[in-house]
Amino acid sequence: MPVTASGLGHQFPEQPFLFRGLDLDLAEGRTYAVIGPSGSGKSTLLGILAGWITPTEGTVERPAGGDVGWVFQNPHGVYQRTALDHVSLPFIARGIRRGDAEQHALVLLEDFGLAHRAHAVFSKLSGGEAQRLLLARAVAAEPALLLVDEPTAQLDAATSMSVNASLGAMAGRGTIVVVATHDPDTRDACTDHISLADYQ
Numbered sequence: 001m002p003v004t005a006s007g008l009g010h011q012f013p014e015q016p017f018l019f020r021g022l023d024l025d026l027a028e029g030r031t032y033a034v035i036g037p038s039g040s041g042k043s044t045l046l047g048i049l050a051g052w053i054t055p056t057e058g059t060v061e062r063p064a065g066g067d068v069g070w071v072f073q074n075p076h077g078v079y080q081r082t083a084l085d086h087v088s089l090p091f092i093a094r095g096i097r098r099g100d101a102e103q104h105a106l107v108l109l110e111d112f113g114l115a116h117r118a119h120a121v122f123s124k125l126s127g128g129e130a131q132r133l134l135l136a137r138a139v140a141a142e143p144a145l146l147l148v149d150e151p152t153a154q155l156d157a158a159t160s161m162s163v164n165a166s167l168g169a170m171a172g173r174g175t176i177v178v179v180a181t182h183d184p185d186t187r188d189a190c191t192d193h194i195s196l197a198d199y200q
């Protein structure tokens with residue numbers, strides 16, 4: 001089910017509008033890059049889409065009962081658990097048996113370039129591997145809407161490239177993915193673009 005927004009605008013007290021007149025029609029299986037410089041309101045827009053922030057103007061319609069997933073810029077995992085454990089857990093939580101859950105998880109790890117790290121514990125993963133793992137785990141949870149905030153902000157160029165490459169693995173699934181970024185390569189890895197500069 002799509003997520004739609006009409007006439008969205010937001011300003012924090014005593015500050016100018018960050019954006020105004022933003023209409024969105026977000027479709028499953030597509031990956032949207034929210035772009036704009038630091039301070040332009042990207043994280044605020046994600047918060048509005050999640051329902052955490054009430055917009056100053058306009059409305060958002062989300063699928064009833066659909067859950068929202070988040071991936072933040074600092075990857076947080078469970079240090080002593082393996083990559084495979086991290087991605088299996090959302091399947092196990094939905095009642096899938098461990099053996100089958102691990103099969104599903106291995107397919108996702110492959111998609112995110114982590115098959116060879118399946119049995120590595122989280123604390124041994126590089127920054128890029130950890131970020132890709134959290135993207136894979138978020139996809140495994142099959143949220144209706146997945147919000148990703150600056151997935152490459154803390155990473156060097158080579159590591160960012162590996163994360164950007166794996167963003168492609170998120171499109172084409174049943175989830176709406178919205179990625180806030182000021183990284184042009186991250187933007188290019190998404191199927192659609194929402195430029196906040198167009199809504200001043």
Ligand SMILES: Nc1ncnc2c1ncn2[C@@H]1O[C@H](COP(=O)(O)OP(=O)(O)O)[C@@H](O)[C@H]1O
Binds near residue numbers: 012018039041045180
């Ligand atoms: N809760 C808040 N109260 C007041 N101002 C805020 C709040 N959250 C963010 N801002 C301000 O709103 C602007 C946009 O912030 P943000 O959405 O985080 O931008 P971005 O994610 O594009 O860097 C910034 O100037 C920030 O300081």
Ligand SMILES: [Mg+2]
Binds near residue numbers: 043
């Ligand atoms: Mg931000």
